[in-house]
Each structure stands twice: as C-alpha cells, then as structure tokens.
Amino acid sequence: MDENIETNEGIEASGATADGETRRGPGEAAGSAGVMFVPLEGFEPDEERLVDERDAACCEALHERYRERCRDRGPGEATGERFAEVCADWLAWLDADGFDPFDCEADKLCALAVLMTDSLASRDALIMTLVGSPDVHDAADFVGFAVHPHAPGNAARMERELNAAFAKPEPPDVERILRGVEICERAAQIVPDGFAAHPLAVASYGMWWIGDARALGTAAHAIMLDEGMRLAGIILAALLRGVVPQWLGRRP
Numbered sequence: 001m002d003e004n005i006e007t008n009e010g011i012e013a014s015g016a017t018a019d020g021e022t023r024r025g026p027g028e029a030a031g032s033a034g035v036m037f038v039p040l041e042g043f044e045p046d047e048e049r050l051v052d053e054r055d056a057a058c059c060e061a062l063h064e065r066y067r068e069r070c071r072d073r074g075p076g077e078a079t080g081e082r083f084a085e086v087c088a089d090w091l092a093w094l095d096a097d098g099f100d101p102f103d104c105e106a107d108k109l110c111a112l113a114v115l116m117t118d119s120l121a122s123r124d125a126l127i128m129t130l131v132g133s134p135d136v137h138d139a140a141d142f143v144g145f146a147v148h149p150h151a152p153g154n155a156a157r158m159e160r161e162l163n164a165a166f167a168k169p170e171p172p173d174v175e176r177i178l179r180g181v182e183i184c185e186r187a188a189q190i191v192p193d194g195f196a197a198h199p200l201a202v203a204s205y206g207m208w209w210i211g212d213a214r215a216l217g218t219a220a221h222a223i224m225l226d227e228g229m230r231l232a233g234i235i236l237a238a239l240l241r242g243v244v245p246q247w248l249g250r251r252p
Contacts, residue, residue, distance in 0.1 A: 055106055056192045062114040063195075076147050083122045083146040086115045087139035090126060094179050101182040109187040116198035121149040123198055123231075124158075130180045131172060131209055132161045167246045174210045181206040185218075197226035204235045211248045215239060 069078035089108045093099065116123040125145035144154040165172065184203035188196040200222035207215035216239050222232035238244070 051190060051192055052106070055110055055190050058107055058110045059114050059191050059195050062111055063118060066114070066118050079119050079122060080143055080147045082111075082115055083119070083125065083143055084139050086111050086122075087126065087129070087142060087146075090180075090183070091129060091139060093183055094129070094176055099179055101179075101186040104183060104186055106190055109183070110191055110195075112183070113187040113191040113195040113199050116202060117195050119146065120198075122146040123202060124149070126180075127202055127205055128158065128161065130177050130206055131165050133165075165245075169246055171247050172209065172245075177206045177210050178212075181212070193225050197222045197229050197232075200225065201229050201232040201235070204232055208235050208238060209245055211244065 066078060066082060069081070072078075086108075090112060093104055112126075116126065125142045128145055129142055144151065145158055148154055149158075181203045184199040184206070188199040188203070191199075200218055204215045204219035204222060206212075207218060215235060219232040219235040219239075222229045223236075
C-alpha cells in the first residue's frame with residue numbers, strides 16, 4: 001500500500017530537512033532530544049502481552065475480509081469503507097470524556113491494528129488526526145488521505161498540515177495525542193505480533209511529537225516485531241539526530 005509519512009527520510013513530511021535538521025530561523029539552535037525528552041508513565045514494551053485466541057482469530061478474519069473486498073470491489077472502496085468505520089471509533093475515543101484505554105472494545109482495537117497493518121495510507125491518515133489541524137474531528141475529513149494519498153490535493157494538504165504542525169511554537173494538544181498513544185499501546189498488547197508493529201510505530205510517532213522519552217524504546221520494539229518498519233526507523237533516526245517538533249525545541 002501507499003506510504004505517505006514514511007517515504008520522507010529525515011522526517012521531511014513533518015517539517016525537517018532531508019539531512020535531519022529542523023527548519024529554524026536565524027540564531028535558533030537545534031533541538032536536543034536528550035534534553036527535551038521527558039519520561040511519561042504508560043505501557044512498557046516488556047509488559048506481558050495479552051493475546052487472546054479470539055482476538056487473534058478476529059484479526060485474521062478482518063485481514064482476510066479486507067483482502068477479499070479489495071479483490072471484489074477494488075482497494076479504494078474497500079479501504080474507504082473500513083477507514084470510515086475505524087476512524088469514527090478512533091476519533092470517538094480521542095474525544096471521549098473520562099477516557100480509559102481499557103474501555104476500548106477488543107474487536108475495535110483489532111480492527112484498528114489490522115487497518116494500520118493492511119493500509120499504510122490509512123495508518124498515516126490516523127496519524128494526521130493526532131498532529132494535524134486540531135479543529136478537524138470528522139472521519140470524512142481524513143478519508144482522502146487513506147483512499148487517495150497520492151492525489152495532488154491530498155498529498156499537498158498532508159505536507160502542508162504536517163509542516164505547519166511541526167513548525168508551530170505552541171504546544172499541541174498533548175492530552176489528545178497521549179490518548180492516541182495509549183490506544184495504540186493497548187491495541188499492540190492484545191493483537192498477534194503480525195499486527196502489533198504498526199500500532200507501536202504510531203505510538204512512537206506520537207511520543208516523539210510530545211517529547212515522551214519512551215519513543216525510543218517503543219520504536220525499537222516495533223522494529224523488533226517487523227524489521228521493515230520504516231516509520232519506526234524514521235523516528236529512531238530523528239531521535240538520534242536531535243530532530244524534534246519546533247515547540248519542543250523552544251521549551252525552557
């Protein structure tokens with residue numbers, strides 16, 4: 001499937017140059033990952049996995065159903081249908097009062113993990129719901145990223161919104177991003193290894209965006225589960241180079 005965020009080495013899609021340096025104004029120093037990142041509590045990679053046979057079977061069934069619908073209806077229609085349903089649940093969790101990741105239904109977490117694995121464009125669209133415009137909270141506003149990621153309008157919008165979010169000096173909605181991280185961590189806990197790497201990669205992306213020191217270990221865990229996990233590799237490269245969103249580089 002398509003890879004929007006991943007294909008930009010050096011986190012170019014997030015506002016960094018190809019050589020891994022953040023875009024800065026005159027006299028501004030590069031952010032230091034070692035200084036800016038602070039640990040936050042949450043799921044640790046070595047915590048016990050809770051994979052139930054029913055959840056494993058659910059993941060496999062969802063995966064096969066998606067493949068069948070891609071063959072029968074075409075990838076665009078199949079992806080659009082699944083993305084609309086999964087993204088609606090995802091956004092409801094992000095915006096829920098009294099959010100608790102353990103209240104997320106297992107079958108919906110399985111659907112999230114399988115969609116991220118089967119459709120990288122959908123995974124990237126879900127990332128956009130976390131770090132893109134804070135005023136957009138409707139799945140319909142992101143479906144274009146999932147179904148037609150290379151359409152000129154969608155590609156330009158993704159680049160524009162990611163660059164703008166990356167360069168903002170003001171903090172993002174950290175609580176909302178943390179919710180997304182917790183949802184992805186919870187999904188990774190209950191699904192088989194073959195579907196856990198992408199949720200962990202998205203979690204590491206969210207952690208990196210808000211300055212959570214667990215980003216390094218979470219990205220490494222994703223790569224342990226899937227050696228070809230490029231998104232997690234990009235996060236590791238950003239951390240090693242000290243590339244951080246602008247708001248972290250300006251914190252006292």
